[in-house]
Amino acid sequence: MEFPLFYRIRQRLECPVIKDVKKAVLSALATLPLEDRIRPGARVAITAGSRGVANIQLILKTVAAAVRAAGGEPFLVPAMGSHGGATAEGQRAILASLGITEESVGAPILSSMEVVEIGRTEKGVPVYFDKNAWSADAVLVVNRVKPHTGFRAANESGLVKMIAVGLGKEKGCTAMHENGLAETIPAAARVALQAAPIIGGLGIVENSREETAEIRAVRAEELFAVDAELLVKARAYLPQLPFAAVDVLLVDEMGKNISGTGMDVNVIGRMYKLGEPEPERPHIKRIAVLDLTAASHGNALGMGLADVITRRFLAKVDLKATYANVIAAGVLERGRTPVSVASDREALRVALASIPGLRPEEARVVRIKNTLELEELQASAALLPEVEGDPNLEIVAGPEALPFDAEGNLLERRP
DSSP states (O other): OOOOOOEEEEEEOOOOSSOOOOHHHHHHTTTTTGGOOOOOOOOOEEESSOOOOTHHHHHHHHHHHHHHHHTTEEEEEEOOOOGGGGSHHHHHHHHTTTTTOOOHHHHBOOOOOEEEEEEOOTTTOEEEEEHHHHTTTEEEEEEEOOOSSSSSSSSBBHHHHIIIIIIIIIHHHHHHHOHHHHHHHHHHHHHHHHOOEEEEEEEEOTTTSSOEEEEEEEGGGGGHHHHHHHHHHHHHOOOSSSSEEEEEEEEOBBBTOOOOTTTHHHHHHOOOOTTOOOOOOOEEEEEEEBBBBBGGTTOTTTTTGGEEEHHHHHHHHOOHHHHHHHHHHHHGGGOOOOOEESSSHHHHHHHHHHHHOGGGGOOEEEEOOOOOOOOOOEEEEHHHHHHOOOOOOOEEEEEOOBBOOOTTBSSSSSO
16 A cells, blocks of 8 residues: 655644743732731641642742741642552652652642541532641642543633542542542532632643643632633643544554543544543544553553554553553543554554545545644645645645655654
8 A cells, every 4th residue: 555645744832931930920829819818827738739740849839938928837738639559658759759849849748648528519429638638727729720631521620620639539539530520520629618728729721832831829719710711721722633634643652641541632532431522623533553652651541542553552551550540540442452553554554444435645644743742743645735724834844755664663753
């Protein structure tokens, strides 16, 4: 089979960035202001999550210093559900891996898996809250706001989720997953906002390059509304494929360091989760993934989102780790093993051949490194009219054939 020729494309992405993060944090907190919400000597819990948020160590250090300047006594609590092996030591270790230590942020870290049941939702789901945070005089919720890869709602991955899942620890995380994230997370967060001493939060939005784009402080009574507003902004910054319809998407790599689902479902237009509707765009007929990142440590959750993988990919899969993850998350579909083939060339050939009536020279094929890095990509000649008609796309080189070695694998590992 002859493959189409490709053009190297550069996509212009909107990338506003905050130059002085410390100043932005202090300016945001001044709008609360902390002095009106913290009494002198108050113990103030500040949440710290498990995700690699840009500038998170500096942000938390600045928040802690601002609390102290307002007369409070700050301390951090890991707010990450069951991450870190659901142990206090494991969660402290995750924070340390992100550069968050007592020394680096200038505040104690109280890590514990102990929780308090603080109420129940209208449907009877128990709501849990970190015991150390519960015993504080005030709680400040700090988190990045971004689209979730498992459900669609007004509030997804952000301040609301941090309250219900992060501060809920393992018990809270389990309760949310067992009862449906989209409905139970906001219900649990409302209970917590009524019962716990949450005074507000700090929402962080990143641009398409994962740089800090916006920092906004929010009062507890406005938390739901502002969290939703920030989600809209975060979604607008999310890197996307510039094409609504693609025959074959060729992905050089997927993995847990790219997305919790291996490939970002918002980018590939596939949800594959019971009870959740499929995205309207993009519409991709076949997805071929060539490799699994080393940072995934064999966890291939998300491979079920693909149609074809290479044997090189398959050899790296740790089924025990993968199945444990997909079962816990209730996404069995994402753990299914796709058709596996011997080489990159064969992966593309099988993907193209499986689409009835498709002539290779007319095939709409896109190649990306991964779903996180979408500024540079390759697009087949059939997509050239759309590329030329999009002011946000620039042709860098081409047309050119994909370079394969003697074994049929791509010589270049990125577009």
